[in-house]
Amino acid sequence: MATVTVEQVRKSFAGREVLAKLDLVMSEGELVCLLGPSGCGKTTLLRIIAGFISPDAGSVVVAGTNVTHLSPRARRMGMVFQSYSLFPNMTAVENVKFGPRVAGRPKAEQDSRAKELLDLVGLSQHGSKYPHQLSGGQQQRVALARALAVQPQVLLLDEPLSALDAKVRVQLRDEIRRIQRETGVTTVLVTHDQEEALSISDRVAVMNAGRLLQVASPAAIYRDPADGFVARFIGAGAVLPGMAEGQTVRMGALVLPAWAAANHANGAKVELLLRPEVVTFSALDGDVPPGGVAGEVRESVFLGALTRLRMSVAAVPELSIWSDLPSEEAEALKIGRRVVASWDPARPRVVAA
DSSP states (O other): OOOEEEEEEEEEETTEEEEEEEEEEEOTTOEEEEEOOTTSSHHHHHHHHHTSSOOSEEEEEETTEEOTTSOTGGGTEEEEOTTOOOOTTSOHHHHHHHHHHHTTOOHHHHHHHHHHHHHHTTOTTOTTOOGGGSOHHHHHHHHHHHHHHTOOSEEEEESTTTTSOHHHHHHHHHHHHHHHHHHOOEEEEEESOHHHHHHHOSEEEEEETTEEEEEEOHHHHHHSOSSHHHHHHSSSOEEEEEEEETTEEEETTEEEEOGGGGGSOTTOEEEEEEOTTTOEEEEOSSSOOTTOEEEEEEEEEEOSSEEEEEEEESSSTTOEEEEEEEHHHHTTSOTTOEEEEEOOTTSOEEEEO
16 A cells, blocks of 8 residues: 655646646545546546656655656556456456566466456456456456556556446446455546546545646535535536625525525625535425525436426526425426425535636
8 A cells, every 4th residue: 555645746738738736645545536527637647647647847756755757667556447458369367467477476476366356356257268258347357457466556547437338337336446445555546427436435536627626525525515616517406606695695686595605705706506405396386485496397307216306497597406306296396387496594505606
């Protein structure tokens, strides 16, 4: 296990800044997800940690050693790619043994290590198969075992699940987390999938335009996003622009209750985050009750025990608010039904715009 420290790392390509003085510290045995939209710099950062790309400035320190100018091989890191990158002319067991063999480890050690790791990834019965004889999920398991065979200080995963179908992706996601915990290896995983990041990581590092916007536990990122971008990128819900006014957010004639608005100066531009689980919709047949927002149901998505409803706001039709309701309650709120949205004013998050 090893700590990884990225300090003041900068990188540009063809005059375009991709990473801007980025700082990040990963603890021993921690799994950190780099999460963000395409082009935000997360894969570039991973490749700088791996040694495939040199930063224009800054340093990478692993277990107290500055590895910024070391070759990838000298960094004792294992890497798993999106495309598996297995040797097609080698069996699964030969792929796993490749790293220890190149490192000159004794044959008995190569054999025992390969057996141990194929057991770990649940492929002990498939060691004699070639990559083309394995499913995508099995190939990625072999790639993971091969990366671990060199006993890396750090494991790097570059969108390892994005080429798999949804069911296999969830299964392998859980397997990666189990294996990471069992081995205790410090792990950095790149993904653009928020569900994947929230479910697998100890901490999530949200990136945009080459900058780290927030680094925190999945729960903290979800419940207390640092700004409007993080709020929009993580989880579902409405992010409504307005002005702080006491314990409310004002959008023209619309006043939305939110005690957190009091943390901002009156008149300050803010954004109000309303998660679907915070909001309740009720049928509206008369006047709008105090603190409620009138609208009309525009969309209904059945999710099993819950149904997610979307309403357009009557006062500002281009705005939408979502609510997750027990499916039995949601049945009465058909598309086109007038409803009122309400919430506990203590629950919404308010951030500076």
